[in-house]
Amino acid sequence: MNNQNLAKTNLTQMVEDKIRYQIEGGLLKPGGFVAAERILCEDLSVSRVTVRRGLERLVDNGFLERVHNRGYRLPSLEISTNKATAILLLHAYENNEFLSDKDHLQIFKGARTESVKCGRSILIYPVGPEELNESKLNELKKIAGGILVDHPEDSFLNTIELAGIPVVQFHNDGFAPNFDRVSQDDMGGILQSVEYFYNQGYRKIGYLDSSKKLLEVSLAGNSLRRKSGYLMGCDQNGLQPIIANMDLSSLDAESGMKELLEQNMDALIVPHREIAQKVSRVLTEENSKMPVIIWGKYNDKPIENEIGYINWNKKKMGEEAVKRLHEKILTPELESRTILIQAELVLNN
Structure with missing residues (x-):
């Protein structure tokens, strides 16, 4: 891509980002119109062609x-139908966080694609507990045929269910067994990583664990499952676990890394991509060439x-x-289940 095309793409993306942030933060309500093209041109200092392209x-x-x-307006089923058939995607992220995150953007694209197949509209709606x-x-x-929830609290789902609205949790996991969930396979990807290192001859595989701190605020679901995958991999291959605690909320990885290095680990699994750069910094300071596998692409x-x-x-x-929510809307008596989205180890070339 030449520089001119790259600049055009970046400006178009800037227009998209501004409107997405308004949608995500609840500043643009269902049925509400986006500001006029002329106003957007002046606000963003771009041409009308660029605004329209975005x-x-x-x-x-x-x-x-x-x-x-x-x-241009944000779709609303209240405009086109009197029946509550929309799918609402509820989240409690700060303004600009939900769709600016690449994972959430991909999740929403998949949800939107499937919603079209089901003949339903989907709306993003920020709602805290x-x-x-x-x-x-x-x-x-009034508008929701069913609700997708990106909240970890089981009580949040329970409140929606008691109100008679079908609900499915995704991405953020709770613990109660009586709710439908779609989760990433936290254990499988970590287990594959341990097995890969073992097959490459590594025997002192370190692991940074965030579950201790997260348990204090009842948010340790993913962390506990990833840790279980690590412990299972060690057990299956006769390895002694080498674990150090870290605080994900403050992104503190330095103390845990130093603790692992003192135990002479020869390979490392990092279960949270948010701390990847800090891990890299510590290894650079220690002049270590130790191989690292990270959860997610940084x-x-x-x-x-x-x-x-x-x-x-x-x-x-x-x-x-x-898909699962649509099934629940059509057949409310379905038993709850958890659907796992397979995780896999991807090696860099």
Whole structure:
């Protein structure tokens, strides 16, 4: 791509980002119109062609709809039908966080694709646990045939279910067995990583564990399952676990890394990509060439020492979540189940 085309792409993306942030943060309500093209041109200092290109891309991706002679608006089923058939995707992230995250964007694309197949619209709706009162539930029931939830609290799902709205949890896991969930296979990818290192001759495989701190705030679901995968891999291969604690909330990996290095580990599994750069910094300071496998892809370029990463299909998670929710809407008496999205170790070339 030449520089001119790259600049054009970046400006178009800037237009998309602005509107997506408004949608995600609840600043643009279902049925509400985007600001006029002229206003967007002035606000972003771009041409009208660029603004229109960005808006049309949002239409193509299902975020907006075009209304003749009026502009672009966020779809709302209240405009097209009196029946509550929409799928609502509820999250509690800060403004700009949900769709600016690549994982969430892919999940939403999968959810949108499957929603079209089911003949339903899908809307993103930011709602925190403290906002889910009777008034809010009544508001949701007017438009929601079912709800997808990216919240870890089982109580949040229970409140929605008691209100008579079919609900499926995705991405963020709780513990109660009586809810439908679509989860990434936390154990499998870590287990594959241990086995890979073992087959390559490594016998002192270190692991940074965040579950201790997260247990204190009841958010350790993913961390506990990943740790279980590591412990299972060690047990199956006759290895002694080498574990150090870390605090994911403060992204503190340095103390845990030094503890692992003192135990002479010869390979490392990092179960959270958020700390990848800090891990890399410690290894660089120690002049260590130790191989590292990271959960998730940190960016387009691997960090130093990274030989592979654990990947799972985010788009498929969105598709499966909508598919399961659609089944529940049609057949409410279905027994609850958990659908696992397979994770796999991907080696860097």
